[in-house]
Amino acid sequence: MKCINCGTDNNLKDRRGNQGRCKQCNHRFAFEPTAMGNVKVTDPMFAKILADISANNTLYFTPKQLLYFLDNRIRRKASSVVGNIFSYIFLNVWVTVFFGGFTRGFLPNSFLICNLIYQVITIIGLYQQTKSPQLNYAGRKASAKSLKIVGILILSVGTLITFLLKSPPIMIAVIILGGSALLLSQQKFAPATSIQDFIISQSSLKSWLTRWQDINGTIDKVLPSVQQVISESNSISINPEVTAYSFDRLVVCDSANIAQLLIANNFHFENNCAILSITGYPQSIFTTTMEMVRRNPDLQVFALHDCSAKGVSLVHHLRSSENWFFNSNVKIIDVGLLPRQILANKRGMFIQNNTALCQKSQDLPIEVRQNLSKEELKWLDAGNFVELESFTPQMLIKVLRNGISGSLNLASDDSSMIFIGDSSSDIYVVESFG
Secondary structure, eight states, rough: OTTTTTOOOOOHHHHHHHTBBTTTTOOBBOGGGGTTTTTTHHHHHHHHHHHHHHHTTTTTHHHHHHHHHHHHHHHHHHHHHHHHHHHHHHHHHHHHHHHHHHHHHTTTTHHHHHHHHHHHHEEEEEHHHHOOOOOOOOHHHHHHHHHHHHHHHHHHHHHHHHHHHHHHHHHHHHHHHHHHHHHHHHHOOOGGGGOOOOOHHHHHHHHHHHHHHHHHHOOOOOOHHHHHHHHHHHOOOGGGGGGGOSEEEEESSSHHHHHHHHHHEEEEEEEEOOEEEETTTSSTTTTHHHHHHHOOOOOOEEEEEOOOSGGHHHHHHHHHTTTTTTTTOOEEEEEEOHHHHHOOOOOOOOEEOOOOHHHHHHOOOOOHTTTSSSHHHHHTTTTTTTOGGGGGGGHHHHHHHHHHHHGGGTSSSSSEEEOBBBTHHHHHHHHOOO
């Protein structure tokens, strides 16, 4: 493992011999991958992840965004067709020679039997990977493709061996194993239904962050908790002259974390808009900001939310709540996330499932459900959800900028937005998310 301080390579013996420090500069290592179990992280890997998620230390990010990003990076390393086939071929030879040689004294045809057992274990293992929530959509497709290649190899190599040995029983075994592998590989994968579980816990990441910062200093771009920000901003006072102005645009988020993220990255300054959360964040300026935006008759409101029962009802809440825009003709653009955007996505997103959300989805107001297709309702009613924090700061900023840019041409046939309002309310939805 390379030292992030001086770049010197330190093998395990070097690290252990120097109490977890670099042999050249004596800098402490934050991680020891050989002692981390199934999930292995190195110092250079963690440093690159911090640089990548922050766009080379230019963007702030939330701890949960880091969790998603690190989790996804580890999954990508574990889902390679080339890696799967290389391991299969290597272990095919090693297992046959080692265990076949070990059992040849008491097991007739030991090499053949050990090889057949290995083939069965490999086929079952790859098939389980195609169903595993520990792999993402791309990883499951890679496992299915690997399973297909394994089936072809079994049939082709097995047929050659059978021809040489002239053994009908071996031919039957080859046909059963190879055919089973090919049959099990013929699965249809839908990105929108590939449910995932975290392979890293939030508590583990928290301890890793603490250790990293103890050794390498504070990570400037990781955001503190919203509660901490609120307590520090309660003393902020607003210049009365500011209230004489207004905004042309307002971004409303369904979570304070996303509003905090956008504000920290100066999205409001760069795009001339106000940013609030539906929960009233930032509390110190919420009332004043609402007074300012209501003053503009041409205001456009952009709703940014998770794809969940709570998230998809954000626009309805904005339109029906007296605290927001009840009886107002303000234009509301639903940027997402919406189930239709996930169903249309071909690359896959980090989709999770919680059975407690099934009833919440079915209890959505009729005004919300009638604007969703049968496929969208089925997806939500199954308890599926996607969080905005599963996307990087750079991606969220890009999507929101595109939403604002698209709103400049709402009346055009070339607009990327769909009108779903009626004569009493103007509501638009963005067709794709990124």
